[in-house]
Amino acid sequence: MIAQSSSTYVSTEEYLELEQNSPEKHEYIDGLVYAMAGTTDTHNIIVGNLYLLIRNHLRGSNCRVYFSDLKVRLEKRNCFYYPDLLVTCTEQDLETSTYKRFPKLIIEVLSDSTEAFDRGNKFTDYQTLDSLEEYVLINTTRPRLDSFQRDQLGKWSYQSYGDEIFDLNSINFTWEIKQLYLDT
Numbered sequence: 001m002i003a004q005s006s007s008t009y010v011s012t013e014e015y016l017e018l019e020q021n022s023p024e025k026h027e028y029i030d031g032l033v034y035a036m037a038g039t040t041d042t043h044n045i046i047v048g049n050l051y052l053l054i055r056n057h058l059r060g061s062n063c064r065v066y067f068s069d070l071k072v073r074l075e076k077r078n079c080f081y082y083p084d085l086l087v088t089c090t091e092q093d094l095e096t097s098t099y100k101r102f103p104k105l106i107i108e109v110l111s112d113s114t115e116a117f118d119r120g121n122k123f124t125d126y127q128t129l130d131s132l133e134e135y136v137l138i139n140t141t142r143p144r145l146d147s148f149q150r151d152q153l154g155k156w157s158y159q160s161y162g163d164e165i166f167d168l169n170s171i172n173f174t175w176e177i178k179q180l181y182l183d184t
Contacts, residue, residue: 008033012078019080020098025069028080036082042140042184043109047084049180050107050138054087057173063089063104071099072106076128084109084138087171090131102131105170109138123148127156134170140184143177 009031010018018033019026025036047067054065065087071080073096080099085107093100106126108118118137126135127150137146145161149169159167166177 015080016098019071025082027071027082030078037113039109039111040140043084043111045182045184046109046138046140046180049182050085053175053179054085054168054171054173058087058171061089062091063087063171064093066100072103072126072129073099073101074125074128075101077125079125081122081125083107088131101129103129104131104133105136105168106132106134107136107138110140134168136168138180143181145177145180 010028010033011031012028015026015028015033019028027034027036051065051067058065065085067085068082070086071082072086073080083103083106085105086100086103087105088100088103090102093102108114108122110118115137123135126132133150135148138144139146143163145166147159147161147166147168148156149159150156161177164177165174167174
């Protein structure tokens with residue numbers, strides 16, 4: 001959730017050092033640092049519900065699910081983003097503790113202020129990750145989940161789910177969408 005930017009160019013190394021000691025989170029886009037805005041209770045509940053479901057599903061596998069406070073590094077775009085949830089299944093991502101480079105699934109919970117960016121430039125940037133198999137957007141105001149899935153040829157397909165069962169094919173996960181919205 002980008003709120004404001006600094007107009008001073010910062011190197012990747014400087015950003016990582018600054019971010020390590022900062023009480024606030026910042027995203028990094030090709031030398032510019034953007035402060036992150038806060039979230040709502042609904043946003044946090046949806047992320048929490050989904051994290052628990054996916055964490056239980058992946059237990060015992062070589063995959064790990066991370067939420068909100070862990071960055072994804074997009075080397076081809078020279079940026080770092082904080083997705084709401086990400087899943088990685090490669091040992092290479094155990095090499096760094098503050099960011100991951102090889103997610104297979106990224107999930108963003110939408111807000112009015114970030115929806116256009118999450119659907120547009122951020123998705124375009126995420127597509128540069130060769131490891132990414134699925135990108136999911138979740139609406140906070142009504143039951144809706146949009147899934148973009150990359151096939152073996154690198155082409156993206158789209159599936160939208162309403163008040164029904166949804167699939168996260170990248171991790172072989174199927175669940176009821178209403179479970180994401182419990183307590184919201």
